[in-house]
Amino acid sequence: MLAARMHEYYKPLILEDVPVPDIKADEVLVKVTAAGMCRTDVQLLDGYFRKYVESSFPLTPGHEIAGIIHKIGSLVPKNSGFEEGDQVVLVGGWGDGTCRHCQSGNTQICGHGAWPGFGPYGGYSEFLPVPSRYLIKVDKRLKAEELAPLTDAGLTPYRGIKKLRDAGALGPDRILGVFGIGGLGAYAVQYARLLGGGATVIAFARNPEKLAIAKDYGADHIISTKDKSTADIRKELNTACGQGQLDAIIDCAGAPEMIRMGFELLSTAGHYSSVGLVGDQIDIPLFPFVAREYTFHGSFWGNYNDLSEVMALATQGKIRHTVKPITLEQVNENLELLRTGDVLGRAVIRF
Template identity: 65%
Template sequence: MKAARIREYKKPLVFEDIPIPDIQADEVLVKVEACGMCRSDVLLVDGFFQNYANIAPPVIPGHEITGTIHRIGSVIPKAAGLSEGDHVVVAPGWGDGVCRHCQVGDTHICPNVRWPGFGTYGGFAEYIPVPARYVIKVANHLKFEELAPLTDAGLTPYRGIKKIRDAGGLGPDRVVGVFGIGGLGTYAVQYAKLLGAGATVVAFARNPEKLAVAKQYGADSIVDIKGKSASDVGKELKKTTGQDKLDAIIDCAGAPEMMQLGFALLAISGHYA
């Protein structure tokens, strides 16, 4: 199969022919139709993760994977409902399934987690073996290239919003702030609108162009925070929403100054994800 591999860190990927991988009895072989390119793929190629986990090349990057089921492992029960040719997305962050994080669905923070695209096999290839419980069937009319980034860039803010929802932080009388409008933030705005149970969604960023994108993706209002104090931002928030505090914040930036602003704007019973 064709694969784009890291042969040496800080060097361009090498496009080459390698054998189609075998699968374990509990895996499926996914024929990759589309794979997103995440910032962490670029960081991986650039050797950024060598200080944390020195993964020996060759490595096939790519963890935002969609495709079709090409082959099914021998112990996967019929009840799993998987058939060859099914359109699937691959949920990344493969946990061991038994630790306390896995048991509540947080497989991505499992101490024994494995990630596609951070080892021998990844999405920048024609095929990848995937544990059967980490493929999710999707409708055939959905576009592979639109589904791919949902598996990671979309999933990250989705997880945050789910936690806020479970904590009771969403509803028609709530104001939710999305901080940082990049790849994740634009998904966060859309998920907050879809899953917010009528909550008002406000996007916060320093860049007017990004704020315009947030508006386009459904933000009820936008606040440009560039050069403004927390109390100025609070006043602006009050003008547009009627309250100067946020009931929930989805922080897609994680920068210290954004967090400071976030906590200054967070209501006394607020939620921060």
């Protein structure tokens, strides 16, 4: 099979012919039909995660995967209802099944977890083995290139906004800011409407084309942050919605200057949910954080149930997509575009 693999840090991926993987008895062999390209893949290549975990090579990136069941292991439970030819999506965070996070369903934060796309097998190849409990069957009529991005870009902000909702931070009298309208943010504005309970949704980004997508996908107001101070933004906010503060923020970017601005704009008892990883530090003043009783939510990827909910929304036709289909041969040039933030929506490899 064809695979685009990483053999060392800081080098382009190598397209090569490798053997189709074997499966264990509790696994399913998935034939990849679409794989989304994530900025995380660039960070993986650039060694962003090295201080937390070292990679071993060769590594096949690609953690946003939709595919077809090609072969089913002998110990896969019959009750799963899986059959060869079924369309499936992958839940990305695979836990070890022993810890309390796994037991409560949050396998994506297991301390001994594994992730497709961060080891030998990933979506940048034609096949990969998957433990059957991390597959969700999806209607065959849904398009693979729209399903694949939903397993991370369309899942991560969903969980992040659920945290705001479950904390009571959203409702008709609240203003919800969506920071960064890249791959994740284009979904976040839609979930802001679906889960916001009537909150006013304001999208913030630098790029006018990305802001136009946010407006199209349901943001009540869009605000460009390019070359603007917090005071400028506060004024615009006031004009747009009658208050110069945000009651909640879903941050799909994670750029240090945006985080600082976000906390300057946060209202008393405001909630900040962080899912984007553009920067690698948070530096905010402590006194307002304490005195104004801010709540900060780290939110990582999503679990099986989060993805099931996203798939239900997709099946109901409630999610819109901005997809740029590409071929596996175009993977390296698109990694470069991701690095500079020059992809509108999601680049998705079609097989």
